[in-house]
Structure formats: C-alpha cells, structure tokens
Amino acid sequence: NAGVTQTPKFQVLKTGQSMTLQCAQDMNHEYMSWYRQDPGMGLRLIHYSVGAGITDQGEVPNGYNVSRSTTEDFPLRLLSAAPSQTSVYFCASSTLPGQGAGELFFGEGSRLTVL
Amino acid sequence: AQKVTQAQTEISVVEKEDVTLDCVYETRDTTYYLFWYKQPPSGELVFLIRRNSFDEQNEISGRYSWNFQKSTSSFNFTITASQVVDSAVYFCALSEAVLGNQGGKLIFGQGTELSVKP
DSSP: OOOEEEEOSEEEEOTTOOEEEEEEESSOOSEEEEEEEETTTEEEEEEEEEETTEEEEOSOOTTEEEOOSSSSBOOEEESSOOGGGOEEEEEEEEOOGGGTTTOOEEOOOEEEEEO | OOEEEOOOSEEEEETTOOEEEOOEEEOSOSSEEEEEEEEOTTOOOEEEEEEETTOOOOEEETTEEEEEEGGGTEEEEEESSOOGGGOEEEEEEEEEOOSGGGTTOEEEOOOEEEEEEO
16 A cells, blocks of 8 residues: 655755655556645645646746656656755645545655755 | 635644634635645644535534635634644645646645644
C-alpha cells in the first residue's frame, strides 16, 4: 500500500546547484501536483498535471520544471537552487474531479534547505 | 480568482473545550469542492472531508462537524470536546470543478494551528 512516495525526505543544497525531487504514485491517478509549504503561507501549488504528457503552472512555478512521461511519475526539478526555495515540498495525486471530486493523497513531504 | 481565508492563525484551548475553525472562500464558479485537511506534528497531510457546492447539509463524524453555508461562503469546522491528539495545523481548501486541464487544482488557506492543552 505505497500510495504517493516522495524521495528524498531531506536534502541540503548550495545556491546554484540543481536537483530533482522524485514522486511516484501507484493508484493510477491521472492528476498529480507539487506544493510547497512555508510558515504562514499554507500550501501553494507549484505545477500540476492532468495526465501523461500534460503539465501546467500553478501559483508559484518560477524556478521549477516538471514533466510527466508516465502516469506514475511526476518529478520536480530545481535548475538553479536559491535560498528562497528552502521549503517543505509535497507531492499529491488524485482522480480528476469528474471521477470523484479529487481528494488529494499526499506524499510524506521533502524538506529542502538551500544554503 | 479562487481564494481561501483562514483568519485564525493560532488557537489554543484546554482539553474538552469545543473549538471552531473558520474558513471563508471566494470563487466565481457554481460548481466547486471544499476540503479540510489535518497536519499533525509529524508533518503528513490527512484528508478529513470533502463537500461539493450542491450539498449544504452539515456533516458530523464523531467529534468533528462541518457547517457549510453558501450564503456566507463559509465552511467552518468544529471539534467537540477537544483532545490533546487534535493538536495540529488544519487547512481548508477549495477546488473548482472546471472542464479541461484546469480541473482538480486545490487552493489552500494559510492554515490554523490548534493547540489543545491538557
């Protein structure tokens, strides 16, 4: 019963480094998304995807790239990390609203620190 | 544009007190979904409830109840006889059920941190 799996759980980067946060789900969900959580800001949507080959921007997409080559995987790439990207990142998946109103299933989160 | 406001940043109560967490939302759509999620100190996000815009019936689940009022665009959450284990950050969220690729995005409020003291 894996659900949504995120790796790594913790990462420290230096400014300018690149990295990829991995996300995989085994529930055959069409919809996947990435959020970042910052104190006092709630969860803010970075990017989302409604199916393989389809991605779109959320509220705070700058500095992040995504791709969706398979239904299961939705990696989030930081091309040149900045201290402002220090945050906790959550990957989530769901069915689309027409198929069950989109209850989001979340991964356990990835804590990223950019020095 | 969608917006969710949780005006209460922090609430502190003593065990067994009742507590209500407020949630006010903005949307131009007539069809939408509202959610509550709980984030305990361990950090995971736990789904509590989903409500669609056509169902204004209040819901009760054990000590938890939800009051949905379209007239005031509110979806408030009440915990009756609070317990220390209820201590967590609670998020209200809104999803507009639009067609095409926009469907499914959840917009979250800022969260309310509830502290229940013994």
